Amino acid sequence: MFEGIKGPNPSDIQGPDLRVLVVHARWNLQAIEPLVKGAVDKMINHHAVKPENIDIRSVPGSWELPVGIRSFMASNRYDAVIGIGVLIKGSTMHFEYISEAVVHGLMRIGLDTGVPVILGLLTVLNEEQALHRAGLNGGHNHGDDWGSAAVEMGLKSLNN
Amino acid sequence: MFEGIKGPNPSDIQGPDLRVLVVHARWNLQAIEPLVKGAVDKMINHHAVKPENIDIRSVPGSWELPVGIRSFMASNRYDAVIGIGVLIKGSTMHFEYISEAVVHGLMRIGLDTGVPVILGLLTVLNEEQALHRAGLNGGHNHGDDWGSAAVEMGLKSLNN
Amino acid sequence: MFEGIKGPNPSDIQGPDLRVLVVHARWNLQAIEPLVKGAVDKMINHHAVKPENIDIRSVPGSWELPVGIRSFMASNRYDAVIGIGVLIKGSTMHFEYISEAVVHGLMRIGLDTGVPVILGLLTVLNEEQALHRAGLNGGHNHGDDWGSAAVEMGLKSLNN
Amino acid sequence: MFEGIKGPNPSDIQGPDLRVLVVHARWNLQAIEPLVKGAVDKMINHHAVKPENIDIRSVPGSWELPVGIRSFMASNRYDAVIGIGVLIKGSTMHFEYISEAVVHGLMRIGLDTGVPVILGLLTVLNEEQALHRAGLNGGHNHGDDWGSAAVEMGLKSLNN
């Protein structure tokens, strides 16, 4: 089977029956809020995901994303998950170690469960980079890509 | 379900029945002590956790945090865990390798067990940074955040 | 048994009955397309793999390669897999964390399942490096090597 | 339960019935020998571990520490393990990759088995740093700390 090569984010996929879990951290809310909104709006407006099929949950910080996702997945069945957090380089090495562990943790959940977990984690060097990737100051809102990726991967996972 | 976006550490959550395990290393005690106290006080005073429901155990160094936590969790049921240690960059590469392994170890325990393990590990470049993050010299005591995160994640884990 | 030392990519191996899964990301399509084509053409033209035995699937980005591969492998039996993506260093640390997690994820799938997963991931510092390794601008198309590696490893895995 | 905060290496713990496995690499023997002796002497002289309850085994290099420990643990029951090796930065990247993998391997064994594995691995930039941490040239013998950590963690693991 050759599905053809399309651009990174095809907008013609429709997931009216998909159940999606969005878990976001709450540090750097100025960037988190538009990212969450961007992902959710994209799923609803472009991919026909029903609002009532999207659960939006929060955890304190990005560190808690993997264990939170695992916990939320234990009580409901989801077809795709998006983990959203913003980590900004600080003066200690906290950024490096937490970034690496969270990214590996999110990868592990996808491979352990088979449910696609989209990486909605910004690992940036300063606040300006975070805001730009959240669609502010003229940047592209990366939540938009994450929403599309969740729908596409959720559908592919279901259909395989 | 949309729980709404709140700030990083909501103080209105109450966990009177939560059982929390706090495990701390004993190197760099000058910072460890206020961090442990900060986490415990926050849980008791702001989140209604009962003092008798908090077990505080120690291990020699941060390396022993994961295996110690695993061991303590084997004998008692806990709803949340906080692992507290202070690692300071030295002249060898010990800091880098131990930091990475401990952080991954703590992440693994959370994903293996489903019990949230809060990262109370300072990975800092000098002693001043450690003390500042322990609430000394005018800094913010990070134990305060860890206590709130433990209560919130413990409740969310229980209620899912 | 000593099979003798041959060059990196022997062209005399034939896999007419091999079923191969090729999963590619869709970011940086200018490089992805010739890489996918290079791998597929090599398998068909030099190693006698039947076109109908090659499934070509896509995922949005390199992050989704491991979970996508795992998902596609759940529904069909494959003798070898090639995961193709192009990651280019940007101004944040996204490149570093995603590269590391994807590479570990692909390694894990091979070790978990026993099915060889070939690393078709370019982790490059700029677009020029990507295009060169995709066979453009006078470079060698690395897809060519991946196709041969998939056939050889698929056969070795089957015959052991 | 609050066990109180003590210094990093309390000397008043007694482990007369503890069985301890010490596995050491044999590269950089000038540092390895005092480190092994430091750990063993501390366990016997300060913590009442019986000499006949301490097994000292060797492997060629630090790479073999994890698999050697796993193998030795398969045939005897131990309450604590110390893995001792000395890795010194060289002109290739061997040091970096071997250090990281060995440290993760030792962490994994502790978490897989529940038996505390103490990290007796020096990851140093030059020979002088290794000798100093082995108690030579006026340095503190780190084996001393490892012996105490093994006894404390072995007892805590047994009593939980």
Place this chain on the structure above:
Amino acid sequence: MFEGIKGPNPSDIQGPDLRVLVVHARWNLQAIEPLVKGAVDKMINHHAVKPENIDIRSVPGSWELPVGIRSFMASNRYDAVIGIGVLIKGSTMHFEYISEAVVHGLMRIGLDTGVPVILGLLTVLNEEQALHRAGLNGGHNHGDDWGSAAVEMGLKSLNN
């Protein structure tokens, strides 16, 4: 039990009944060939391993070492394994990510199976370093050490 401290590679151990698997990559053959020969000759000539008990298999590149070893181990019982490859730093980040993943993959196989997997992977910054460690240009052939390590660890694994 105290087996005494010997140098890194004792030559008086004899493994006439050991079955050893040697898997090597084929990139950088100029270094690979003497490394493989060095390891095999050492096992046969110094440690009495029977030539017919040594299986020498190849894979295309170092990436395929872990999955190849796993595959070859599935069909035959081996007492020790040596994975031999040469990775040389290039102008992209391929070297870093592949090195790390392969080293972790080899470590995992040893811990998953209990069969010692010796790290015969050169992770070098240039071709000259590779050739030197392969015994050329006056260097020490590291294959010699790997062969001894395989015999020693194979015997220790069998006898525990």
